[in-house]
Amino acid sequence: MEVKKEEAEWEIHKFGGSSLREGALFLKVCQILEKGQLPKKASVVSAIYGVTDMLSLAVDRAKEGVDIEASIESLRKKHFVIIDDLFRGGPYGEELKRGFEKDYQSLLHLLKTIEMSSYASETLMEVIMGYGEIWSAQILNNLLLSKNKKSQWLNAREVLYIKDNSPEREVDWNLSQLKLKERLKSFDKQFLIITGFVASTVKGVPTTLKRNGSDISAAIFGHLLEAKEVSIWSDVDGIMSADPRYVPGARPIKTISYSEAMEMAYFGAKILHPKTLAPIIDKKIPLRIKNTLNLESPGTLIGENFFKRESKSKSGKEGEFLKTSIKGLTNVDSLSVINVEGTNLVGIPGVVGRVFKALHDENINVLLISQASSEHSLCFCVPYEDRFITKKALEKELYRELKEKFIHTITTSDPSSILAVVGENMIQTPGVASRFFGSLGKANINVRAIAQGSSERNISAVISQKEVKRAMKAVHAGFYLSAQTLSIGLIGPGLIGKAILKQLNEQKNNLKKDFDFDFRVRGICNSKNMLLSKTEIELNKWSDDFKDKSVVQNLEKFVDFLHTDDFPHTCLIDCTASSELANFYPKWLSKGIHIITPNKKGNSGKYSLYQEIQRSLNQKKSYYFYEATVGAGLPLISTLKEMIQTGDKINEIEGIFSGTLSYIFNQFGGDSRFSKVVLDAKEKGYTEPDPREDLSGIDVARKAIILAREMGHKIGLEDVQVEDCIPGPLKGNLTLIEFMERLHEGDQSFEDKRLEAENKGELLRYGAKINSKGEVFVSLRSYPKNHPFCQVKDSDNIVLFKTKRYKERPLIIQGPGAGPEVTAAGIFSDLIKLTNSLGKD
Template identity: 45%
Template sequence: MEAVAVSRTPVLELCQHNSVAVQLAKSPFSGDSSYRLSRLGFSHAQAWNLESSQLRLRNAIPRPQQRNYNSGIQASHGDVGVITQEKTKEVVFPQGDTWSVHKFGGTCVGSTERISNVAGIIVDDPSVRKAVVVSAMSKVTDMMYDLLYKAQSRDDSYLEALDTIEQKHRSTATALLGGGKDLENLLKNLEEDIHNLKAMLRAIYIAGHANENFSDYVAGHGELWSAQMLAAAVRKKGQSCVWMDARDVLVVNPTSSNQVDPDFELSLANLVDWYGRNPADCIIITGFIASTSKGIPTTLKRDGSDFSAAIMGSLFRAGQVTIWTDVDGVYSADPRKVKDAVVLSQLSYQEAWEMSYFGANVLHPRTTIPVMKYNIPIVIRNVFNVSAPGTKIWCSPLTSDTCPFEALDQDAADKVVKGFATIDHMALVNVEGTGMAGVPGTASAIFESVKDVGANVVMISQASSEHSVCFAVPEKEVNAVAEALERRFKTALQAGRLSKVEVVRNCAILAAVGQKMASTPGVSATLFNALAKANINVRAIAQGCSEYNITVVVNQEDSIRALKAVHSRFYLSKTPLAMGIIGPGLIGATLLDQLRDQSAILKEEFNIDLRVMGILGTTSMVLDESQLDLQQWRSELKERGEPTDLNKFTAHLHHNHFIPNKVIVDCTASADIAEHYLEWLKMGIHIITPNKKANSGPLDKYLAVKQLQRLSYTHYFYEATVGAGLPIMSTLRGLLETGDKIQEVQGIFSGTLSYIFNNLTGDRTFSDVVKEAKAKGYTEPDPRDDLSGTDVARKVVILAREAGLKLSLEDIPIESLVPAELQDENLSIDDFMKKLPEFDQALTARRLEAESNGQVLRFVGVVDVLNNRGSVELRKFSKSDAFAQLSGSDNIIAFKTTRYQQNRLIVIGPGAGAAVTAGGVFSDILRLASYLGAPS
């Protein structure tokens, strides 16, 4: 037989059960009738509070080598038995997953209706046993602290404020319960508590000071009242229920960091004792409050109710702890900043730590500690949307050998990066100098100085050269930090061993969190690529060797945009692109209709989310914060339109924080609009356009736009400026980028002029064909705009500049098809058309001459790269040449290069018309989406 001894305590009784000797002794930690049991042959010693001097172990079994017993005296079926004062009646305290623990915050119990709703959730929970931790009613804890402040300030209004608090709970309880014994007892307790509080506050008023014990005593009353009201509400709904003052059970020890550490051993003993006196299957427990080991009331500090729930979950060995809030779960990013953030189905404990540290609305890291030992899941759910499954936070099969197999949610596990969070209003401190390298203790001295001023270091970054140490602190603390460092290193700074203590203000920290990041190649590359393509500069970087976090520092003004950019790139199943359409005319309207018809397919099948945020016309515009309904964009522009304001239009798009990537699509032919391209690119707004005015306008502005495009990740696409939807610009760029040398580009770039000369045959005259083309809508309203050759000349300039020539429009000789006598700007369109037949003879003669030699006339643009020149002219081509074999309004472009000399590279196809031009613009939009991360 094995004896069990309790050191330094008198022996009270020795009993024998199942061949195990058990010795009870007077407890050294309490003056009441509590007893301590020390057990040999079991897992470890455990404290118990008992109202009797006897304890019986049911089926107690000595510890076998291969079995792991949890703390507490466990029967073979997992129950602990105690004997109450009724020495013949046994009460069993059951630990295990028959218990579910719930926690309801102040918002959840903020009113009569909400308390009743919470009571309904409790009653509907099918768990065998329920322990419910509840906070004070919304704002009550703040009101209690305000009482303390007023009393310490000798402000007599604390009495009025206390009366307000009393009335709030009195009226809530009355409305909730209506009447009866529960209400009578609750109001009696409330009245006694208010009486005691008045006495306590009066003492604080006289002293002008309240120590921490007094403050904790006052602040914790809100939980006492809400727990009693909720327990009564549950009973009113027909379920037996008791409430627990957690100060009778939960014992904590204060630490030096304004936190507390639970005493699990003593708390479990108190819980078993309490349960022996109050056996129940539904217990409402006060959150936030506890007692010290000396029995003095205290709190778990701010946001301590979640911690209370986790501690209770551990003590009960519950199957699950549910934290009820006002959101559907933990989001992949702050939904107030990222509209497309999604609720995560699952997080590991470690991932939850990281996200909460960086400001995400998850849990305080300490909340998970009590439940981690037993792999008890914490589920975050929405009290106002009970149908939402919430987010489960528990062990990860990647890091825990004891994690159950079912913990692996494959969909959640497949996410390399689980979520993103930001900390705003930070500052970087950079301590730099060659004298730091290889000098032991420099970093220690730096951070000792930071500690001395009480600043919090959020992130540290140091290169292996040891030339500098960079760290981030809250901006409100940076002045004190910088001054402390300059004092500490004054001698080193004067001697030149340190070159500077530099402060970079207006920063924000962005963190990417995910358990598999370190073991997955390319995560960092993808993160920084997403930031670069959103035109965001990274100021500092930190990544530890753990698998959970990559941290970057960006400018404060880029914080939300950076968050959206990386979230979109990693987490969403689509690439959102905010679009502003300028010019809802023929081409713009056609593009909008194409977007309307195709956007749903692009989103579903190609993960591209195109959102038109605004449409700007000549006189009116319409803007929307999320996206315009393209099914009825015309009516929206008409009914909701406001006067055109390009600055407001730009600001609306630029300041939209829900979508990081923005693009302006200029479907006009306006030189005034083109003037804004450089400004938009500097703002990080991408540009797509068929407007030729920018690329053929002043050379210095063109070069500035191209230079900015090369130096940034802001894109400027203009495929449709030459050849509508034909791949002319991309073909030219492809030749140059692969090392080919362009010698000459020649083409029929005008669909109008292509149609005219393709149909100028037989007895037909030039004026007849022009009249026909105008009637069919091939020409501009004023045909002289086509016949002058200026449009072709602009395309020649665009191609010449793309090929590397620095030509301007005035450098291009143009053979105009408008007779000199009809070039008067005052001549009306009708008069021009009437007089044009008078000049047919000259062109007819040139046509007949060409035909007599087996040739045809074609109006072409030429870029002569070898001779650094361009031209627009009427040329003759053999009838066997590809230029002679066009039909309709087709365009043709021939590239003569080093590789393509004998046989030119030819692009041919429709080069005019709203549908093909809009299609070319649409193609550029999809190319931009691909550059920004969409599947190509």
């Protein structure tokens, strides 16, 4: 970037009303000015916070004949409180009060004039509305003088001239430069305090630069004084990468080009008015936005193009590459999309010109235009309050075309917003549009219209205003400008649920710091109660809060609370074994809610439910991860998916899928009778509370069904051949206590099977086999001692994939397949996969 020459004498500091709301802030402003680097420092000031509105209210009261003396008293009190705070009755303060009293009397006469006629001319309004800056400039000037600083205040109306009858407030540069030069001919001070906002017409009539005029004043005086730099001080840390009201993770932009800043200002970045930069661009004067309340913040520096483009390979990470491609995103709300549509629109010469001339005649501002390449439709955005006037004007202008059916419809929309992504380096960066619209799509945001300027510095999309908060967060995170945030609800805080909450609590900060993943657990519920938080639940004490602060469970309210526009993405973690909850999966997925679960019922229950889930996923609104349904933390499903997706043919899958039954048959033998091993497993927590749920083999069958369906087979539980491990005499309706007391009655039967296997040099193992036809067999079988199944220890699972590629030597996956910690690890892994998927194009 080209900077100003070292010979520059002036630096400009503009202070807004929020920087001058109290005496302490005036003192801080003095400190900022005193720390200036150049010999001459000009400060352009706004009115004290609230004063401009007070003056406007005083005029309204005068029109209504309501107690104008009270208006004057309010202004007097506002200023005298600050004067007393700063000067403590000293001479500089008393001087100010005497001068202000004269102004208050003049203002009172003006208000009485308005009261008499119930009317305020534009010129009178301009005079009155400029008082605030005159008062604040004098206070700051006297404060510097009281500190023995060489300072002088300047009423900008004496040097800044606006061309007569100029609605755009065009500066007469030659006259203004001449008057300022004359005024500063003998200037020998260090500080010049200038009134912002106010000016005069060439004829000498007082006027103003309208709202945001003080910022423009600073840029104008930067131009006139050929300043080295202009600084605008407010109560924010600079231009933010997005509106912090919508994106709490928005960050200050360190550097931004003039063009980027103007794009962001045009599309709603309220910290900067689009006209502010115009006076300083031709002289290449940098403008810096800083925070009076946070001097440590570097703020935002606006100048020429700061960015030197690097190739993707050189910059390393895709995230860093895309991050440097854009500077931020911004939005304009309260719009209506006007759509003019007709199959014969293309054949109407000059129709577009007529449309916009009709809007110009009605003084309607058009903020975005989009036309289909077929020219069969034209849409554009206007302020929402102007939608009916717009439609009426177009119906009048296009009356004949509507009557002859050349144009079919002219429609308006409900409240809409423009969302724009801005960046100088978008011009030569592939993938920006894909990332933008991909992020919106993954947040289930419908795009109504699209536009891109020929400069390629911004891409704009029109969306429903009610979705703007969610859209802003999704796109902001999509470009790595803030963390990828998930609103998470956990259903079923049992052993597995507690384990995943513990793991999230341990890793949450590291994930946000190292990977920009922001996991917000905002809801936890069981079958009776639920705990909710607007921001996030404190995971280090969730159990206590659940006891003390939970409310009666209402599943619909629980889900609706989590799925809010305040968060771009919602994820439900179902840690139950509930068939009822699984029935909700299609509905939740269709609403754009992501699901992660170890619950097998959704993928192994009725085939019609499985089909509904798949249809919901085909809508591409959400993700569904269920790795933990089969192998806990083992990557069985993902491995199977990848083999199928890469064209491998699955011939057979065989495995030990139950950690409980793996443990039982690893321990069974010798002095360890079957009943003793089952009791030992129950006491160690390896079995379900009722071991018959494990011994039935149904859990293994469900896991086999899930894998078979992944292979493409239409299969249900009724199609699986299951040999259970419940002794024959105990298959009746026994209570749990009765079952456990009589379990020894099956010992001899299992001992006979063990001895039969041992005589063949084999061991007993309980598993499942799925062949290429989709036939599933679940049974207790014996295997040679050198078989991989006979090498597993304790409660390990093991699965063999025999495929076209892995024909001679099957692919083997082995490891812990049961237990809360490893199952929670599988859920956590799916959560990471989900977040990575949301970050992809």
